[in-house]
Amino acid sequence: MKIVxxxxxxxxxxxxxxxxxxxxxxxxPAPSPKLLTDSQSALTxxxxxxxxxxxxxxxxxxxxxxxxxxxxxxxLQSIVVLIESRPPASDLDSDKVKIFLDYASSKGILITQxxxxxxxxxxxxxxxxxxxxxxxxxxxxxxxxxxxCPTDSNIKIAIKGYMISMGAVIYYEQLLVDLKEDN
Amino acid sequence: xxxITFDTQEVLSDVVEGVKGIMSDQQPxxxxxxxxxxxxxxxxxxxxxxxxxxxxxxxxxxxxYLEQLEDMITAAAYTVAGAVLAxxxxxxxxxxxxxxxxxxxxLTAAIDIALPLPDFGNDN
Numbered sequence: 001m002k003i004v005x006x007x008x009x010x011x012x013x014x015x016x017x018x019x020x021x022x023x024x025x026x027x028x029p030a031p032s033p034k035l036l037t038d039s040q041s042a043l044t045x046x047x048x049x050x051x052x053x054x055x056x057x058x059x060x061x062x063x064x065x066x067x068x069x070x071x072x073x074x075x076l077q078s079i080v081v082l083i084e085s086r087p088p089a090s091d092l093d094s095d096k097v098k099i100f101l102d103y104a105s106s107k108g109i110l111i112t113q114x115x116x117x118x119x120x121x122x123x124x125x126x127x128x129x130x131x132x133x134x135x136x137x138x139x140x141x142x143x144x145x146x147x148x149c150p151t152d153s154n155i156k157i158a159i160k161g162y163m164i165s166m167g168a169v170i171y172y173e174q175l176l177v178d179l180k181e182d183n
Numbered sequence: 184x185x186x187i188t189f190d191t192q193e194v195l196s197d198v199v200e201g202v203k204g205i206m207s208d209q210q211p212x213x214x215x216x217x218x219x220x221x222x223x224x225x226x227x228x229x230x231x232x233x234x235x236x237x238x239x240x241x242x243x244x245x246x247x248y249l250e251q252l253e254d255m256i257t258a259a260a261y262t263v264a265g266a267v268l269a270x271x272x273x274x275x276x277x278x279x280x281x282x283x284x285x286x287x288x289x290l291t292a293a294i295d296i297a298l299p300l301p302d303f304g305n306d307n
Binding site: 025026027028056089092097100104109111115116119120121122123126129130133137142143144145146151152153154156157160161163164165167168171172175176178179182 | 247271
């Protein structure tokens with residue numbers, strides 16, 4: 001009887017153990033310290049470039065910034081590629097995530113499972129678009145009546161937008177690194 | 184054969200402490216991120232208005248900026264949703280890890296079998 005009781009207790013414990021293994025989950029991609037440091041560097045690089053243009057820029061000065069734009073855009077595009085190529089979490093198609101997305105949808109926030117595979121990808125793409133837009137404006141000098149182009153307002157908007165976009169990229173990368181260290 | 188010792192209260196207490204550690208660290212950061220993104224979006228909008236008033240922004244530029252504003256809000260929403268899931272994953276796996284370790288310790292003592300600790304970052 002004692003042996004049966006022990007066997008039963010062991011079986012319950014082992015069963016519980018395997019249930020728990022089955023419950024372990026992966027809902028976020030793996031952290032990438034390289035993505036984090038590259039994003040932080042790109043933020044600084046972009047701000048240095050734009051702060052040098054503060055107040056607006058004179059005609060005929062684009063060539064002075066041409067290489068800085070190219071280097072910054074290449075770095076940003078490489079961040080986008082790194083995010084895109086990172087394998088997504090394996091358990092994103094679980095029922096629990098679907099419930100979460102349905103709840104968000106019921107509140108008017110439409111987020112698909114694909115959007116969650118790389119949550120900060122759109123923010124990185126936004127940063128590329130913002131710097132590309134500023135570069136094109138600087139190159140083509142199409143600022144209406146203003147003598148300076150990009151104008152002071154164009155630069156301030158570009159700085160603000162860039163900080164928001166890169167802030168989102170960096171926050172998420174830092175979060176992944178921090179959570180990995182905690183575990 | 185030794186008895187299996189599994190102190191439920193101690194395991195529960197460890198789980199609570201582990202989860203508290205993650206939440207107390209990450210919750211303020213998430214709140215701060217949401218606040219800074221929201222404030223940033225509002226200030227971005229204000230800068231567009233200011234630029235229009237100063238006649239430093241063209242009509243076509245305004246259209247692009249409004250599109251950028253929409254894209255940034257969408258990106259912030261994706262990032263927040265992704266962050267919530269990452270935190271849920273960490274909390275869940277912390278709980279599993281603590282309970283697994285406790286069970287494994289008890290099993291090893293009782294039947295001398297050490298089950299390998301699974302890698303929670305990977306698909307199990």
